[in-house]
Amino acid sequence: IKRLTVPALRQRKQGRATADPVVMLTAYTARQAQLLDPHCDLLLVGDSLGQVIYGLPSSVPVSLDMMIAHGAAVVRGSWHSVVIVDLPFGAYEASPEAAFAAASRVLKETGCAGIKLEGGAVMAPTVEFLVSRGIPVIGHVGLTPQAVNVLGGYNARGRTDAEAAKIVADAKALADAGAFAVVVEGVVEPIAVAVTEAIDSLVIGIGGSVRCDGQVLVTEDMLGMFERVPRFVKRYENLAETISAAAARYAGEVRARTFPGIEQTYQPKG
Numbered sequence: 001i002k003r004l005t006v007p008a009l010r011q012r013k014q015g016r017a018t019a020d021p022v023v024m025l026t027a028y029t030a031r032q033a034q035l036l037d038p039h040c041d042l043l044l045v046g047d048s049l050g051q052v053i054y055g056l057p058s059s060v061p062v063s064l065d066m067m068i069a070h071g072a073a074v075v076r077g078s079w080h081s082v083v084i085v086d087l088p089f090g091a092y093e094a095s096p097e098a099a100f101a102a103a104s105r106v107l108k109e110t111g112c113a114g115i116k117l118e119g120g121a122v123m124a125p126t127v128e129f130l131v132s133r134g135i136p137v138i139g140h141v142g143l144t145p146q147a148v149n150v151l152g153g154y155n156a157r158g159r160t161d162a163e164a165a166k167i168v169a170d171a172k173a174l175a176d177a178g179a180f181a182v183v184v185e186g187v188v189e190p191i192a193v194a195v196t197e198a199i200d201s202l203v204i205g206i207g208g209s210v211r212c213d214g215q216v217l218v219t220e221d222m223l224g225m226f227e228r229v230p231r232f233v234k235r236y237e238n239l240a241e242t243i244s245a246a247a248a249r250y251a252g253e254v255r256a257r258t259f260p261g262i263e264q265t266y267q268p269k270g
C-alpha cells in the first residue's frame with residue numbers, strides 16, 4: 001500500500017468545505033499506530049503525550065527529543081496515514097531559522113511527512129519559511145495548549161467578537177503562508193464554520209464543528225482512558241474500566257496462586 005501524501009489530502013478541499021472529511025487521531029506508540037492507521041488519513045504525534053503518557057501538568061515541558069522518539073515509533077507502526085509530529089513549546093517560536101532546525105530534525109529522524117505548530121499570524125513568516133524549504137505544516141489556532149500560561153486555562157475561545165475575528169484572521173494568515181491544514185481547537189461553533197469557509201486549507205476541528213473539513217481527537221480521550229475530559233470529547237470505549245478490571249483479575253489470580261496455570265508453564269520434555 002502506498003502512503004497517502006500531503007498534496008493528495010490537501011486536494012480534498014475544493015471550495016468551501018471538503019465532501020470527504022479528514023479522519024485524524026493522535027498516536028504515540030508503534031502498536032497504537034498499527035491499530036489506528038487503517039482507519040485514519042492523518043496520525044498526529046501530539047505534544048499532548050506530555051500529559052497522556054508522561055503525566056506532566058501541561059504540554060509546556062515536552063522536549064523535541066521526546067517528540068522525535070515517539071514520532072519515529074508511529075512512523076514505524078504505520079503504512080497508510082500521513083504522520084504529522086507536533087513541534088513542542090520552545091522549539092520554534094524564536095525564529096523561522098530555529099523552527100527549521102527543529103522541524104528538519106523531526107523529518108530526518110522520524111520519517112514523518114510534516115509538522116504542526118501552534119499560533120496565528122505571528123507564526124505566518126515561520127510557516128512560509130518552512131513550507132518554501134520543503135516542510136509541510138499544519139497550523140493550530142483557537143485554544144492553543146502551549147499558551148496555557150498566557151491564556152490562564154483551557155477554556156473555549158472566541159466568545160467575544162474581537163477574539164472571534166482574531167481567530168479567523170490567524171487561520172487566514174497561516175493558510176496564506178502555505179499551511180496545508182489548520183487545527184481549530186476549543187472554539188464556539190460559528191467560528192469553526194467561519195474559518196472552514198474562509199480558507200482553502202483543510203480545517204480540522206477539535207471542539208470545533210461537524211462542518212469542519214475533518215476531525216481530530218486525542219486517542220486516549222476517545223477510548224475512555226481518563227475520568228475527566230473536555231466537553232468536545234466523545235468516548236467510544238471505556239478502556240479505563242476494561243484495564244482496571246483486567247488488572248484486578250490478574251492480581252486476584254496471583255494472590256490465589258491460580259496464575260500461572262498449566263497452559264502458561266513450561267514442563268521438561270518427555
Ligand code: KIV
Pocket residue numbers: 026044045046047048049086183185206216217218
Ligand atoms: O497535541 C495534540 O494532541 C493536539 C491535538 C489535540 C490537536 O495538538
Ligand code: NA
Pocket residue numbers: 046047048059086
Ligand atoms: Na498539540
